[in-house]
Every structure is written in C-alpha cells, then in structure tokens.
Amino acid sequence: MSRQLPLRRFRWTGVSLRALAIAILAVGVVAPALAEGTQPRPAPRSRPAAAPAGVSSLEAALARAFATNPDIQAQRGQVRATAETIAQARSAGLPQVSATAYAGVLATRSILRGTPTNTIDGATLGQRGVALTATQSLFDGWRTQNSVVQAQRLTEGQRQQLRAIEQAILLDVASSYVAVLTGHALVDVQRRNIGFLTSTLANARTRLASGVATPTDVSQAEARLSRGQADLSAVEADLQIARDRFARLVGAPAGAQLRPVRPLDALLPASRDAARDVAGTGNPAVLAAMEQVRAADAAVRIAQGQMLPQLSVQGQVARDYDTATDTRRVDSAQMVGRVTVPLYGGGGPEAQVRQAQELLGAARLQLDSTRLQARSAAFAGYTAYLTAGATIRAATVESQAAQVSVEGMQKQVEAGVRTLVELLNAQQDLTIARARLIQAQGDRIIATFTILAATGRLEPARLGLASLVPAGQPVAPARSDWDVRGDAWRDLRTVPPAEAPRR
Template structure:
C-alpha cells in the first residue's frame, strides 16, 4: 500500500488519486479534520502540495544526486578488473658522452602501446563490486526514506497552516465578541446597571484576547513560511485533507510492518551486508596477484646513425614487441594487511550494531506515533464534547446575566473556556492526522512509489545505474550540474490574513 491508498477519501476540492488493488483490507479510515476546513474556496490540495515538494524540494534532489554518485562506485570497482591500455612516447638527444663509441645514434624517438590484463587479484575486484552494488541498494533505501520524511514534513506543514488559520479565526471571533461585550458593558455602566469594575474586567479581557490574537497571527506567519520552505510555494486556500486509510489496528501490527518495510532500516541492513564484502576485500591484500602484459613500440633514430653504426647493421627505425606474465606474491608488508582486515571487521561490527540501533529507533518511533495518534483521537472526542458544552454554558451564562444571577466576569470566563476548547479541538485534529501519517511513514507506506503524480513520471533511481554501470568510456562526462530545486527568494513575505469564521455558529 502506497501513498495513493493512504490519501484516499478524496475531498470535494478534487484530490483524486489512482485506485490500486489492496491485498489486505485497511483499518477504518481516520476522518479528515473537520475543524481545519478552510472557509474560502480551496485552491490547493494536500496532494498538489506533495507533488510540488516531490519535484522541487532541494533535500530530495540532493539525495538523488548523492545516489547517482553512489552508482558510480560500481563502474569504478569494476574498472580494477578490466584490461588497461596505455601509450608512451619519448624523444632523446645525446648531447655528450665520454664513452661514446661512435656506434650509438645521438637521437632517438619512440612510440609504444601497452596492454595489461589483470587475471587474479585474490577476489578484491569481485568483492569490491559486490560491496558497491550493495551500497547502491542501501542508497536507494535511503532515497525512499528521504521521500517518506519529505511527505511527512509536507503533511505537517500543511496541517500546521490549517490549524493556525483556524486558531487565528477563532481568536478574531473572540476579539469581536469581547469587543461587543465591552460596548454593552459600557452602555450598562452609563445607565448605572453595572459598576466600573465590570468595565475594567471587560477591558482587561479584550486586551488579553488581542494579545493572544497577535501571537496566533505570528504563529500563522511562521507556519506559512515553513510551508514555503518545504513545498517551495506560498500556500493558497488549502483544502481539508482527505482521510487516512490503511492505518494499523494495533501498535504490534504497525511495528511488524515497519520491521519489514521501513526504508531506513532496510538501508542500514544493506550497509551491514556491504561491510562484510569490505572484509573480504581487505583479506585479498595478502593473496598473490597475476596479470598479463603485451606491449609494442615503434622507434625512429631520425637518420642519426653514424657510419660505424650503419656498418654494424643498426636500422634507422623499427618495431619492438613484448609479452609477459607478472606474478606478485606478498611475503611481508609490515602488518598492514592484518590491520586492514581488523579495521574492516570492526566496521562490520559497527554496522551490525547500527542495524540494532535503527531497529530500536523504528520500533520506538512507530509505537510513539501510534500512541500519539490514539491519544489525539481521544482528545478530539473530548474536545468536541467540551466545545458543545462550553457553547451551551456561554448561552446559559448570558441568559442568567440578563436576569442578574450572573456577573460580567462569568460571561468572560465562559467566553475564554469556549475559545480554549475550540483551539484544543483544531490542535488535536492536526496532531491526530500528522501522527497517523507518521505511523504510515514508519511502516514504509508513505513513499512516492505508485503515487501517480501528474506532470511526468516518478524519479527512477535505477535508470542512472543502468546507464553508468557498463560504461567503459574514459571521456563520458555528464553535463555541468545545474540547480533542480526552486528558490524561494522571490516569494513575498507572508501575512496573517485569513478569510471567514471557522465557527459557523454565532457567539
């Protein structure tokens, strides 16, 4: 199950994802946050934000480049076991020689070609290639992990903006209500129905509400700027996110899936496999190496052979060829091979421990995210009850105040309690959605694969590997690197403007 199944339950804003077959029935979908729905007509969906981030986020494009660099380690390792061809050229001018017999020519030039073919290297080449290939697989898992983390960041940034917009609207509504209360309190004070204390209490509570609104607006600006950092563009009117499906029924189910599919854990396991090949490469330094060499030279003396030399039969030019087998058997290297083997073994030991560490982290993160998700669902239930209860309480307190059984302070306190419960509700809805997505990410089910993005195919990490693995050219460079990610320097500074109230019922 991939992201196309995770973000199901398409919203009215047009969040459409390709339908894929499910091998197992998903758990009951988590509802989309109702309190986070924008008031205005939405112009951007969560899926569209993910598409933008997938195309233009610099962290992801940099990780792709790192993987392409890892791909090159395979042809580099293979090249050590392939034939090598070199050419040589020289020109010598004999200026003065006290032992000159008058036979040797004073000048000579030569051009040669040499071919060397490694025959046996103790397994160093074979194991180096295997280690490089395994590290490429680890790099692909790392790229999947970066993709998963990026989508998690997009979800968090997206929901942060929705939460903070709702919080600003709630605080704006609270300020308006308190301003009306203050005007009514002043009017009643003028006719002697209330005291100066009642007016002061209303003024103080309005000032506090205004300061809370300023803080909420600052937080909204920060969330919008963070959205720009992750997605690459400013948020428009964001649509309510669709429900999450495929969530596990228990933490044990989530952990079992995470241990099988978590990309970070898979990458750590591949790194451990590669370290075992490194030990074999180090051991090969103690074994003999065999190579076969063939060479050919053309020489020319430029007509400089003296008379005695010509009489002796020296030719002005000619060819010389040679062939041979080279065997190198190390007998003593000062302990270096053993040190290299022990070093590789120590690194393999570290890689083994890192797998255990990664496994612990994955288990802890998965269980924690699941616990946060479950807790947030409970908070949502309680907060909805609290909102309705506080709304009824506020209406009752106002009615009782009109007949003199409640004070202005009682109304102000009821207003504040209603605001607090509303803010707690939208915060819990945000926390539940982000935590639910984090659970899916830990399970390896929040990646770009099978997302079906519009505007082009997904990035294929295998394509570059296939392109370079068998390359034998010494002159096949890639084009000069250019930036792929988009810059945000021209994005205007964000403001706290929001549209429409989040609470349809008047206060």
C-alpha cells in the same frame, strides 16, 4: 575586460560622416525647443516579477516539495555519483590498454681493453618507436568481485538514504501545512471570541447607563477583551511563522484558503505493535544501515584478498627505429604471464583486515541502533495518533456543551439570574475547548504522517500523488566513456578561460 570590436566596423565613408554631423546639429537645435514646451515623460516602471502562486492543498504541496526541494535534489545527485563507483570497480577486471610513443637521442662511447692501444668507439643514434600494451588481470584474490559488490551495496544504501530524506521532507511539509491550516482555524476562533467580548462589553456599558450593571462588570468585560486581543496577536504571530516555514520547504507560499486534509488511516498498520514491527524492517534508514553492513562485509573480503596470489597476463607489440648503427627497425611482440604471491607486507595488509573487521562490527551496531530508533518512533507516533483521537472525541463533546452553556448563560444574565463574570468564564471555556479540538485534529494528522514515515510508507505512490509530481527538468543520461575522455582531451584544443578577478 570587454572585447575590442574589429577596426573594420569603424570605417565610415565621407558621406556617412557628413550625415552624422548634420543629425547631431539638428538634435542640438530642436531638443532645447522641445524641452521648453513639453514636460519629460516619467520612465516606465518595471513590473515586479510575478510571485509564485499559492499552494492550497496538501497534495500539491507534497508533490512540489518532492520535485523541487534542494535537499532531495542534492541526495539524488549523490545517488548518481555513488552509482559510478560500480563501473570504477568493474574496470579493474577489464583489459587495460595503452599506447606509447617515444623519441630521443642515444649517445654511446666504448673503450676496448686488451689491445696494445685502447680502442675508442662512439656513436649517436636518434631513437624512436611505438608500442601497444594490453594487461588483463586473471585473478586478484577476488578483490575485483568484492569491490563490485561493495559499490553495489553502497549505491543501494544511498538510494535508501534518498528515500529517508524524501520521507523526512514530506513529513516536514505535512507538519507545516497542518500548522498553517491549524493557525487559520485558531485565528478564526480568537476573532469570534473578540467579537463576542466586544458585544458583551457594549451590552455591559448599556446596562451600566441604565443602572442595571455595575462598573465592575464593565471592567471585567474590558479585561477579558484585552486578554482576547493578546491571544489573537499570539496566534497570528504563530501563523506567520508557520507560513514562512511552509514557503521555505515547498518553494511557494500557502494559499489564502487551504483545503482540508483527506484521511490516510487506511495506510496505517493495524496496531502499535504492528507499526513497530513494520518500522524495524521497512524504515528507509534501517534498510540503508543494512546495506552499510553488507558493504562493510565486502570491505573485509577486499582487505583479505591482498594476501592471496595475484595472476595477470600482459601482451605488447612494439616497433623501434634506429636501435643500433646497423639496424634500421626492430619489430617485437611478447606475451608475459605473472604470478605474484604476497609473503609479508610489513603487517600492513593484516592491519587493514583488522580495521575492516572493526568497521563491520560498528556497522552492525549502528544497524541495531537505527532499528531501535525506527521502532520507537513508530510506537510513539501511533500512541500520539490514538491520544489525539481520544482528545478529539472529548473536545468535541466539550465544545458542544460549552456552546450550549454560553447561550443559556446569556439569557440568564439578561434575566439577572447569573452574573457577567460567569458568562465571561463560560465564553473562555468555549474558546479553550474549540482551540483544543482544532489542535487535536492537527496533532492526529501529524501523527498519521509520522507513522507513515517511520514505517517507510510516506511515498508519492502510496499517497496517490504520482500523477501530481511535476516532471521538472529532465535528467541528462550518463555520458559514455568516449564522451568523458573527449572532454579531458578538449583542454589540448582550447585555451582555458581566464579566471575572473577576485573582489
């Protein structure tokens, strides 16, 4: 509901009202005349929002995704939230101070016995008072210390999980960039193939008109051209899908001309076995699982601490008014130490210990599973890397030989030594060899990033991207305890906003 403006804003003077009436009459007389002699101007078109600039290099794509990807941002918030549990755990070992004030009415009525007649005595007192209480835990079965250790381990585990998510996102970005780069190259290969087939079809029709070729040659050329057009449509569709995925991951479209990917072979381990060993100890998911084991071990000690003695001390100063009819004020101060020895809790603490021990065992098994997966991923990635290298070498030789074969076949067809179908088959072999070479080059790049992610080395600092990562929005520092407490008390000073109506 919109706010009503104050009435004082609508207090017009008599002169202002007359001027407003004259202006309205003038507009009513002049506007029709202007409308008859002039055409209304079209409303200016609003300019569309400028599209984000295209990303033309893998380095820029990785830096942008690292700084702006929502999955990474969400995990960073999770790390900050988990870090607050450290302060929460430490608070149990710090003094707890509270202030108390009370006010009320106490009515008493007493009847005394042992006298000839019962004596009734009554009084009404207005009680009030204030107190300041401080409690300090001296020993709680090491639960506070173990809770702090548990919170620290969980926070470190979240940090390692953040590294794992960052590297997974960077791997996806690299894969999508390579897919777009490869897609452009495959489209170019298919277009060159169509250009060759179109020229060959034109030559076949010319030769048919001259009586040198046969209608079968023309039909074969037309069939191969139709197949080439279908292959071009397929690779163009794959390219559009790759570009859409790239824009989703990076937050900006890919540029029209993409730069080649610089080699990162120097960052790879020396062999497959070395990659597998590094992944078993350096993979972020493995490190996160290790922290989960340490946190679960601390949880066992926390549960065991419930069965140990508890020692605390409490101090209080108080002032009470009108405690009796003949007492105006009572000031008191006390210091009390308490020792509590748990004897039996119905089996609850023991069950919690057994539960924590089972969770510790499960965390250790999960660590073993995560380590095996990381080692397997590194081994498979390195195998794909070696296979792609061998394929590149073979496809390079194949494409060069196929190019020579097509060039020689063209001359032989013109001389009548070879048939047109042999030339078309040679051109098909050349196109397949070129596509295989392009695909193998892309596979080798993706395998490189897969190995880096599996070994925990796919980080901006190692990739030389630290200077390219945008600063983005500055992260606000954590608020102090007094600021947070002030926010909680603010509701007592301000009216909560009305809830918006639901549609």
